[in-house]
Amino acid sequence: MAHCELRETSFDPWQLLAEWTAAQQGASRYGATAVFVGTMRDFNEGDAVTGMYLEHYPGMTERQLEQIMQDAIREWHLDDALIVHRVGEILPAESIVLVAVWSAHRAEAFTACRHIMETLKHNAPFWKRETLIDGSSRWVERNTAG
Amino acid sequence: MAHCELRETSFDPWQLLAEWTAAQQGASRYGATAVFVGTMRDFNEGDAVTGMYLEHYPGMTERQLEQIMQDAIREWHLDDALIVHRVGEILPAESIVLVAVWSAHRAEAFTACRHIMETLKHNAPFWKRETLIDGSSRWVERNTAG
Amino acid sequence: MQVKVLFFAGLRERLGKADVALELPGTATVLEVWQQATGGETLPANVLVSINQVYAELSASVADGDEVAFFPPVTGG
């Protein structure tokens, strides 16, 4: 069930979760779902940003996401997990990343979801290049602290 | 924008979030959304549970939810927040509670969402009565630790 | 003074009543309201109290027109 995915086109994380849970046909093992969605902002470090290109390392990125997800499933005994990450050209207000975890307990759900996001930010080989309002572009040097 | 709500009928939290964010028409202030959904399980303390009745204190419950939400918005400078909580008769696999917060930063989003859930569990006047598979019912004595 | 007293959940069921309209002479604490409203029932150790829908202590003073509620530990979420 647990699933990692890279997407080249924009997606609605809530629509995707509605479909995902509908496919489970009312499974009632889990009591807790924790979700994080990262959305592209139209500003960064004080500058207006008009677009973004997300480069990745095909092969290694998928491996890293799968490992991060499986490690979390084992460590927190999750019932299920889902990671979706955009690649390529992204516009402001579009979703960049979706992390969702299902667990019997809320503490495990919260902790696992946050851990997956932090580990993904530190380890998954993605690189953001921002396009500024004057048409210039720059690589984002580092991620913000979690 | 921020909104608290008690519901007497079942709801799809993801459909509700899809509508909520669509109504924001691509707002790109926030970069982070953290969501928690509590779902009714079909077992508790080792027993099969077939249904649940959620009693509340009309008036005080709404006040408590509103205060918990507004306190979190102030403390973590949230862009927006949403709390939806069921009351009345609930069936296994139905959503009991939805907490969603929107923030410029992921640390604030995670922390605020978890804090709202913990405070709600400790302070909001709701009481669960479970119906067991033999038709008997019992009040849930206390919430599990967070 | 007049005080509206409410009981919820298991406590409501055990006492066999959801609300009581009390008429009290002079001032009273929450604890005195409990004793009056229940006819001297033992107060459960973990009971929670609110005055006018805000959490309160057993020693708090109740005023004319107040709504006082007693209920078990909450289990929402």
Next chain:
Amino acid sequence: MQVKVLFFAGLRERLGKADVALELPGTATVLEVWQQATGGETLPANVLVSINQVYAELSASVADGDEVAFFPPVTGG
């Protein structure tokens, strides 16, 4: 031995190449692969390294057929 070398993001742009097919005599460490593949460019202090798509150290040994990648700090999520 033959080694496939990859560069990503800002590092790829700065070096002006995305990949290099290296032919090396005998054994080599990751650092030696970098020097060979870039013609002796200075190694950025914060560069990350992988061998066969798994994170590795600069001192790690590279084997025939390995895929070695160099890239800046990651900024996904």
